[in-house]
Amino acid sequence: xxxxxxxxxxxxxxxxxxxxxxxxxxxxxxxxxxxxxxxxxxxxxxxxxxxxxxxxxxxxxxxxxxxxxxxxxxxxxxxxxxxxxxxxxxxxxxxxxxxxxxxxxxxxxxxxxxxxxxxxxxxxxxxxxxxxxxxxxxxxxxxxxxxxxxxxxxxxxxxxxxxxxxxxxxxxxxxxxxxxxxxxxxxxxxxxxxxxxxxxxxxxxxxxxxxxxxxxxxxxxxxxxxx
Amino acid sequence: xxxxxxxxxxxxxxxxxxxxxxxxxxxxxxxxxxxxxxxxxxxxxxxxxxxxxxxxxxxxxxxxxxxxxxxxxxxxxxxxxxxxxxxxxxxxxxxxxxxxxxxxxxxxxxxxxxxxxxxxxxxxxxxxxxxxxxxxxxxxxxxxxxxxxxxxxxxxxxxxxxxxxxxxxxxxxxxxxxxxxxxxxxxxxxxxxxxxxxxxxxxxxxxxxxxxxxxxxxxx
Numbered sequence: 125x126x127x128x129x130x131x132x133x134x135x136x137x138x139x140x141x142x143x144x145x146x147x148x149x150x151x152x153x154x155x156x157x158x159x160x161x162x163x164x165x166x167x168x169x170x171x172x173x174x175x176x177x178x179x180x181x182x183x184x185x186x187x188x189x190x191x192x193x194x195x196x197x198x199x200x201x202x203x204x205x206x207x208x209x210x211x212x213x214x215x216x217x218x219x220x221x222x223x224x225x226x227x228x229x230x231x232x233x234x235x236x237x238x239x240x241x242x243x244x245x246x247x248x249x250x251x252x253x254x255x256x257x258x259x260x261x262x263x264x265x266x267x268x269x270x271x272x273x274x275x276x277x278x279x280x281x282x283x284x285x286x287x288x289x290x291x292x293x294x295x296x297x298x299x300x301x302x303x304x305x306x307x308x309x310x311x312x313x314x315x316x317x318x319x320x321x322x323x324x325x326x327x328x329x330x331x332x333x334x335x336x337x338x339x340x341x342x343x344x345x346x347x348x349x350x351x
Numbered sequence: 352x353x354x355x356x357x358x359x360x361x362x363x364x365x366x367x368x369x370x371x372x373x374x375x376x377x378x379x380x381x382x383x384x385x386x387x388x389x390x391x392x393x394x395x396x397x398x399x400x401x402x403x404x405x406x407x408x409x410x411x412x413x414x415x416x417x418x419x420x421x422x423x424x425x426x427x428x429x430x431x432x433x434x435x436x437x438x439x440x441x442x443x444x445x446x447x448x449x450x451x452x453x454x455x456x457x458x459x460x461x462x463x464x465x466x467x468x469x470x471x472x473x474x475x476x477x478x479x480x481x482x483x484x485x486x487x488x489x490x491x492x493x494x495x496x497x498x499x500x501x502x503x504x505x506x507x508x509x510x511x512x513x514x515x516x517x518x519x520x521x522x523x524x525x526x527x528x529x530x531x532x533x534x535x536x537x538x539x540x541x542x543x544x545x546x547x548x549x550x551x552x553x554x555x556x557x558x559x560x561x562x563x564x565x566x567x568x569x570x571x
Binding site (some may be wrong): 165176177197198201202204205206208209212213214215216219221226227228239259266270327 | 352356360363364367369421423424426427428429432433434435437439537
């Protein structure tokens with residue numbers, strides 16, 4: 125039995141000559157909800173993409189439940205779910221068909237998900253007819269259909285309307301209730317912090333602050349782009 | 352996710368983009384029409400080479416078909432979403448290749464009446480003609496689907512697919528043209544079986560190989 129759901133050790137990742145993550149260390153306990161914050165370009169999305177196995181680390185190791193994200197990526201993928209900037213959905217298929225396609229054993233039933241994300245009555249419509257906010261809801265629905273043990277949410281509030289914000293908070297609660305380990309990358313710090321155990325602030329790919337979410341400082345220097 | 356569910360998804364995408372299949376048919380018919388002008392007034396040449404012209408039309412249609420076939424998978428990262436479920440890459444390949452095969456086979460079938468009408472061809476062996484269409488189109492879409500994925504996913508543009516595909520499928524074009532001509536004009540020397548076996552071997556090798564290589568293209 126592994127103590128940690130996620131173990132990041134000396135992780136670096138670069139795009140061209142720019143380092144998106146630099147020698148990052150992080151451990152996330154099972155069932156923990158961690159907020160990942162920081163200015164644009166700080167490395168939040170890159171961290172989530174490496175954890176999801178989409179991107180590979182340039183140096184360092186990343187383990188999910190003791191499984192290496194490079195060498196055991198198929199096993200890692202069975203236990204991880206990612207909400208990305210892209211929706212991972214087919215524009216020509218209906219919302220229902222997309223959710224059915226994304227389901228995994230152990231995930232929520234499609235009907236239940238449609239209700240929870242507020243797309244009841246529109247589930248047979250093609251995705252091409254959806255607004256950006258509705259597509260975001262569907263992408264959240266995909267994550268719920270998968271019932272993963274580690275859930276990575278990259279900017280989950282982006283594109284949602286106020287009603288969607290409320291539904292999203294309900295989703296956070298349902299993930300916490302079933303003991304999922306959740307990483308939420310966001311700029312909506314004040315809104316997300318109450319749902320999280322800890323917060324990680326990244327700046328220029330490095331840890332700028334890590335601690336309990338309710339002790340997160342709000343000073344300007346921590347949130348500025350340059351060190 | 353099962354291969355059956357993926358096949359259902361890809362066939363559904365084909366059905367919702369059925370305009371594309373019609374465009375391919377129109378394109379193939381235009382190619383046949385243009386070839387019919389090149390040999391006039393020696394129309395007997397058309398009868399002799401009609402099978403070959405059909406396969407050139409289908410080869411050109413394949414390049415267009417496979418280049419577009421990954422567009423819906425790329426638009427919102429849907430292919431990445433499936434890989435993360437995780438779905439083994441070779442299953443994604445076989446589902447997509449089967450959908451492409453169905454489309455090209457239908458285009459080929461609908462081009463036959465045009466071929467007969469324009470080139471005034473006889474038909475000696477219907478079974479042989481159908482075998483040529485089934486095996487030949489499979490030989491084109493197997494490696495074609497792999498190269499289509501390379502062009503689509505790495506955004507290398509539409510020119511890469513024909514550059515890579517055309518030299519590779521020369522044996523398919525030769526064997527399919529021969530098998531088609533023998534079916535149309537008669538096979539007094541019993542050569543059809545040999546060409547059919549060549550196509551079958553090519554299909555088996557390149558569908559297997561492309562299935563294995565697909566993972567390197569989409570997931571590395």
